[in-house]
Structures are given as C-alpha cells and as structure tokens.
Amino acid sequence: MDGIVLLKEDHKTVEKLFKQFEKTGDKAYVEKRRIADKVIEELTTHTWIEEKIFYPAAREAAPDTKDHVLESIEEHHVVLWMLSELKGLDASDERFDAKMSVLMENVRHHVEEEEKEWFPDVRKAMGRNRLTALGERMESAKKRAPGDPLAVPSADQ
Secondary structure (H helix, E strand, O other): OOHHHHHHHHHHHHHHHHHHHHHOOOOOHHHHHHHHHHHHHHHHHHHHHHHHHHHHHHHHHOHHHHHHHHHHHHHHHHHHHHHHHHHOOOOOOOOHHHHHHHHHHHHHHHHHHHHHHHHHHHHHHHHHHHHHHHHHHHHHHHHHOOOOHHHOHHHHO
16 A cells, blocks of 8 residues: 555544544543544554655655654644644543644644645655555564554654
C-alpha cells in the first residue's frame, strides 16, 4: 500500500473514533474509556511510524517541506502528552471530555494540514514506486510501535 494512502486510512480510522466519542452520552463512561483507549492506541502507532519512517523519507525526497515536518513533530509532541494524560484519567473526571475535545481539535488541524498542504508535494517528489515501498515498511513497522505515547520520539523533545 502507498504510504500516503496508509496514513490517510489511519486518519479516517481516528476520525471515525472521534465521531463515536462525540455521540456518546454524558454519563457513558465505559464507552468513552473504550473509545479513548482505542484513540490512544491508534494515534501512538500512527505518530511513531510517521516519525520513524515517513517523515525522514519525505524530508529527504522533498527537502523544501522541512518546515512542515518540524511543525508536525511539534504537533505530535502536544498530542502525545495529551494521550498520556488521557491514558491515566478516569472517564468520569470532569476534565476527560474537555481533554478529548482539545485532542480532537489538534489532531483534526494536523490531519488537514498534512492532507491538503503537504502530502501532494511529497507524492509528487516520491512517486508511486517509492511510496508503495515506504507503505510496506510502515505497515510492517506498526507491529513494533510502542504502546506508550511517551515512547514516541517527539514526546521527549
């Protein structure tokens, strides 16, 4: 699978989870916790493969996108810390929904920038064959991704 297509599929998966969360009732704590745990898992894996595989390859192929990569890493940093806080927060805590809401805003902004402003340049610079090989590496790497958001490189920067 093409690396950009793989990332966009991840984006769709997370957006679907966000929509599920937004539809839960105020007191649906078990459901909110289940969805949040899945979001944490998905985003931790996604940010890890982006930082370990996709960003370095994209930056090499399209050097003029360096600023976008650096901004994305900073956005990851914020998201990963929010994920780690959500991981330890009870779904009935009054801050839980607010934290999820801010997380969703941050991730949606990040996804929009990647998909509209950056991915087209990377696609043009890399071409189909390189993106397919990259996608295969990324898919395989998902199995090695850490479960702890703070184990993703940008969390520590």
